[in-house]
Amino acid sequence: MKKTIYVHIGFHKTATSFLQRCIYPNMQSVRYVKYGKLKQELYDLRLKKLSDEHVKQIREKVLKFYKKKPLLISYEGLSGSPFSQKRSKNNIRVLEDIRRVFPEEEFDVHIIVGIREQVNLLASLYVQYVHQGGVKKPEDHLRDLENQGILDHYHYDYYLGKVEELFGSDHYHLLIYEQFKSETDKHMLDLLRYMGEEEIPPYENEQVNRSYGTMQVALGRRVNYLFKTPLHPKGLIPVNPSPIKGRFSPRKVLQSKWSFKLHYKRYHLPEKLEEYIKAQYVESNRNLQKKYHLELPDIYF
Structure with missing residues (x-):
């Protein structure tokens, strides 16, 4: 019998940290393996070119946690590095390596993908960049991301197509951040039921750090x-x-x-930069909505 693995890959800034902190540790239907227990293995999946032997070693480490319940692994770094690409792989290569670690003949793998409208996502990531010591203006920072291919990560229609190709059209769950934020319990329950959980476990959501304005x-x-x-x-x-x-x-x-x-006012990217980013993704978002029969919020267009 195949072993069932759920892999929540992010994207960044789509409530992944909230789920990791408040929800996943309290689930009964799966065994949640915290990041710290697989830190090196997840780091290698995200950044390194993996030999067949290295893939086997990662698989063996993961299987040490497998008992009777399906496993849940959650790490937004698996959706790709949001900053420098000098050492990391693109997010498609990461997906391919996840498939190598969990081959279809042995594992029933389900991918959980969270998406967020790209202008707001990149604004939030720019704030994080400044949090972590960055000094570049947003125009220069976004130009670096574009030159490094990182902006390609957020063509969600292409990414979901690759998820379907590698894992199957019925082996992923899509979480739309804006809907999750506006109706949290409804969309959280949809996600949990996808993993066999019948109700939302009790939780307290305490904001650890407020984002820069x-x-x-x-x-x-x-x-x-x-x-x-x-x-x-x-x-x-x-x-x-x-x-x-x-x-x-x-x-x-x-x-x-x-x-x-x-003083606090929510941070927005400069207007011209927002318009430039929006133009990069409108067609991709239309394809996403049409192909997957979604009702994306208007801000995606």
Whole structure:
């Protein structure tokens, strides 16, 4: 009998972290394997060119957690790296390697995909870039992503076509972030029932860190020039960009309560940049809606 594996691949900024923190650990129908238990294996899947032997080693590590219940693995990095592509694979290669790790003759693999309208997704990812020490203006940052092929990740019609090709048309669940946000329990229950869970487990959703607003992005990007981080190695002051681990960092100050009390307005990309991004994906989104018989929110067009 085939072993059942659910793989939630993201995308980034589609409520994946919320599900990992609040919902998945409390499910009864599957065994959720937390990221830390497969950290190296997931890192390798995301970034490395895998030999057949390496694929076998990853499979064997995963199978150590398999008992009677299906396994659930959730890691948004499997949808592709949202920043530098210097060391990582594109998201199609990652899908192909997931199939290699879990061959069809032995595993019944189900892919969970969360999508989000691309302008808002890329705005949120730019804020994260600044969180982590980035110093480039949004136009320059997005140009880098385009040159590195990262913007190609978000042609969802092509990506879902590849999921169907590798895993089957009835072996994936699509979560549309905007619908999930507006009717959370309804769409969460749809997702959980896909994995055999009959009801939503009790949960508390506490926001860990509030995202930068317009003022915080502007200040953070400029202050980041002073600090040495992986995204800005030329900085003079070494700092851990995490607001939790670091004793001091721009992020820790700018995400403080007084910062948001002083001024908070949701961050948006510059208007011309939004128009440029929108134009890249409108046709892809129309194809997505038509091919998969979806009712996407108007902002996708």
